[in-house]
Amino acid sequence: MSAFTPPATTALRIGTRGSDLALTQATTVAEALGAASDREVELVRIKTEGDRSSASLASLGGAGVFAAALREALIAGECDVAVHSLKDLPTAETGGLSIAALPHRADPRDVLCARDGWTLSTLPTGARVGTGSPRRAAQLRLVRPDLEVLDIRGNVGTRLGRLDKDLDAVVLARAGLARLGLMDRATETLEPDVMLPAPGQGALAVECRTEDLEGPLGEVLRRIDHAPTRLAMLAERAVLGTLEAGCTAPVGAHATLHWADDVGPARLELRAGVFAPNGRRSLLRSSALEIPARADGEPLAEQSRATLGDQIPGRAVELGESTALEMLAEGAAEVAELR
Numbered sequence: 001m002s003a004f005t006p007p008a009t010t011a012l013r014i015g016t017r018g019s020d021l022a023l024t025q026a027t028t029v030a031e032a033l034g035a036a037s038d039r040e041v042e043l044v045r046i047k048t049e050g051d052r053s054s055a056s057l058a059s060l061g062g063a064g065v066f067a068a069a070l071r072e073a074l075i076a077g078e079c080d081v082a083v084h085s086l087k088d089l090p091t092a093e094t095g096g097l098s099i100a101a102l103p104h105r106a107d108p109r110d111v112l113c114a115r116d117g118w119t120l121s122t123l124p125t126g127a128r129v130g131t132g133s134p135r136r137a138a139q140l141r142l143v144r145p146d147l148e149v150l151d152i153r154g155n156v157g158t159r160l161g162r163l164d165k166d167l168d169a170v171v172l173a174r175a176g177l178a179r180l181g182l183m184d185r186a187t188e189t190l191e192p193d194v195m196l197p198a199p200g201q202g203a204l205a206v207e208c209r210t211e212d213l214e215g216p217l218g219e220v221l222r223r224i225d226h227a228p229t230r231l232a233m234l235a236e237r238a239v240l241g242t243l244e245a246g247c248t249a250p251v252g253a254h255a256t257l258h259w260a261d262d263v264g265p266a267r268l269e270l271r272a273g274v275f276a277p278n279g280r281r282s283l284l285r286s287s288a289l290e291i292p293a294r295a296d297g298e299p300l301a302e303q304s305r306a307t308l309g310d311q312i313p314g315r316a317v318e319l320g321e322s323t324a325l326e327m328l329a330e331g332a333a334e335v336a337e338l339r
């Protein structure tokens with residue numbers, strides 16, 4: 001028998017909420033981290049107030065209730081990283097924590113799940129459509145003022161269950177539905193010009209303690225960061241932050257990166273919108289940022305945060321900020337009843 005004992009390598013603990021969607025998302029990140037490092041990975045389930053309570057989000061303190069408990073667990077050292085849906089994460093920074101990785105974003109669009117194969121244009125007059133999102137409700141009212149929009153709560157499964165009972169349709173994020181293997185329930189994918197997605201929709205955020213950014217964990221997390229996703233997320237979240245709006249405000253933003261070929265210059269296109277809760281008004285704005293080709297010819301698609309530098313991310317933030325400031329000057333806060 002050998003006297004050799006291998007060094008005790010502790011598993012990388014990935015903190016997640018316990019919902020089916022959160023677990024699926026955390027598993028995706030766990031697989032990516034497992035492939036990017038030689039450490040074992042394990043999931044740590046954190047109970048959050050938002051999961052424990054069926055009270056409305058607003059009564060629990062609104063935006064961020066789901067994220068808060070995960071962040072506390074991360075600060076307390078109960079896990080090494082936390083996986084969030086980016087769109088549920090408040091834009092304000094949390095002292096001591098950093099979003100260390102934004103992996104490749106899934107489809108950001110919303111989908112309609114309706115009875116009888118209905119689409120937004122074929123839903124019968126007065127149809128009952130459920131959503132808990134003021135952004136989705138306002139846009140539904142904008143395109144179909146005749147619909148009865150109902151406020152519903154609960155996880156994806158609960159909301160789909162209402163379809164079989166008392167609703168004609170619900171609107172959900174395509175990414176969540178796809179991750180749960182439930183895309184067969186979708187009857188229409190809503191294009192961003194009809195239903196502008198939430199800032200960050202479809203993207204996962206991997207957060208760690210800021211002090212770990214410099215060490216081996218930071219290095220592993222940078223490997224699963226996706227530069228085009230990061231740029232789009234910075235722009236979209238800068239819109240939300242500058243409007244001083246949260247994930248429960250009737251605000252949408254959608255940024256996409258386009259390039260003619262892998263190494264040539266790219267263009268970050270941003271579309272932002274605010275919507276009157278009663279569906280009577282909207283204010284939309286499109287803007288773009290030209291990103292020069294890199295001298296070394298490295299394709300942007302394969303760059304991680306490490307190679308992106310500070311300048312281009314900074315300009316993506318400025319694009320979102322300036323777009324939101326222009327919208328505020330046109331009355332965005334009044335339209336969306338932000339304050």
Ligand SMILES: NCc1[nH]cc(CCC(=O)O)c1CC(=O)O
Pocket residue numbers: 085086087088156171172173174175176177200201202203204
């Ligand atoms: N607010 C709940 C939530 N948070 C993230 C997702 C789906 C995944 C995503 O948008 O990234 C969902 C469900 C939904 O909006 O239908």
